[in-house]
Amino acid sequence: MNVLTAFAEDLVKGKIKVVDLTQTLSPEFPNISLPPEMGQAWPFRIEEVSRYDERGPAWYWNNFSCGEHTGTHFDAPVHWISGKDLPNNATDSIPPERFIGPAFVIDCSKEATQDSDFLLTKAFIENWEANHGRIAPRSWVLMRTDWSKRHDPAEYQNYDEEGQHTPGPDVDAVKFLVAERDILGFGTESIGTDAGQAYHLRPPYPCHYYMHGAGRYGLQCLTNLDQLPPTGAVVIAAPLKIRNGSGSPLRVLALIHD
């Protein structure tokens, strides 16, 4: 019996739990909005084509529209200027084996509850590793903040006069994860792999800048991270195969063995 047949058997027996890390795509789910003078990504919109009616008597279907960075979505390296010239940097050219990887879940929920602008530091990660083991190469690092439990869009977006206040990694943490841990990518529960106030960091949006600059990926607007163990889960995150796409909404699944 090879590892895949054993896996399939355990899956059928219910020994492998599948956790959906995806938010439901709907017009109500908060979307990213840039200052009005800049180009805007489309929010998710849906229009009925027919619903067993005069427009199509026996069938129901919709047209939907949205930007590449809508809902739970994947960021490809070409999304950022630092990753624009890398090989295999877009949704259609990334090797498909990169869409599956082990997950290391760093629980920052207490810190993020106390401080919306919480920044994950290298020291915090090293302390986490002391308890849970070293982060393996080619794995997803997921920052659990419980931000997805904020069901009120105003609380989820968390704007004030200064802009958005959401947690994210600091500059050194991102550099450490890329250079010293060689990770596949970084995932968050809020809109953006970077903190809401990351424009003020040097460089601005370090997670976008360094992750994508090194050919790594991002996952945003994840949910149910509280159902994952710190280590041992496997994440499947395959974006739509958009030609030269900078990202895509996607279904993110995590597998956990009993």
Next chain:
Amino acid sequence: MADDRQLREFTCDPKQRKVLVTDGKTALGQALVSGLAAAHAEIIWVGHTEPWKKFPGFDELQKIPQVTLLPLDVTDSKNVREAAAEIAGKVDILVNNAEIHRSFGIGNRQGVETARAEMDVNYFGLLRLAQEFGPAMRSRGADGKSSAVAWVNLLSVYAHANFPPHGTFSASKAAAHSLAQCLRAEMRPAGVRVVNVFPGPIDDEWNQLLPPPKLAPETLARSILSALREGVEDVYPGDVAQEWLARWRDNPKALERELSA
């Protein structure tokens, strides 16, 4: 006299009427709401997009007793349908002032995204509202003392002749104007008046680069309220709109050529 039943039928005085203003985030929207409140409108629903962002004037709106804020994004069909399910059967006057205005022609903005956003709000937004609120308002054209009486569209004098520096906006308003004529034809048999408002440039941030004269949002709001009280169908508020109208009536081809200069 103002409460005379026949006069109330002939005009659209907001007094004791229930009004929806589709966008409360702009200076015009807020001037309309305070004007309607001062005119003794009974209920004023005020739409606002992106409900997670508190906008300037939000607190002042909240303080007006007749006001109920309503998350409303005219680009979201489901949202418009649900808002209509909640209130369309009560709205006597609908003021659609939701618009997107960017100052681009064809050559000075790459791509179609900005133009598409203008169309989505300025044209399709009107279509969505008309499909969801129109039928309920038509059915209440003679509903006693406070019947459905008016539908106001914020168009632009650029709907008649394209103003090239704001060319895509002009095109979206021309489309909206055409659709408003369709709406008028569908609402008229029920006795609901469609009031089309054709202002010149409004004094707001998207017209910063235009020299005066520009129309103050408060002045425009007053013109709209007067039009309702007087039962006027087509409104050209302010000097710029009046002058354009005169030139357009005199010789549309000459106006087009002058605007291209």
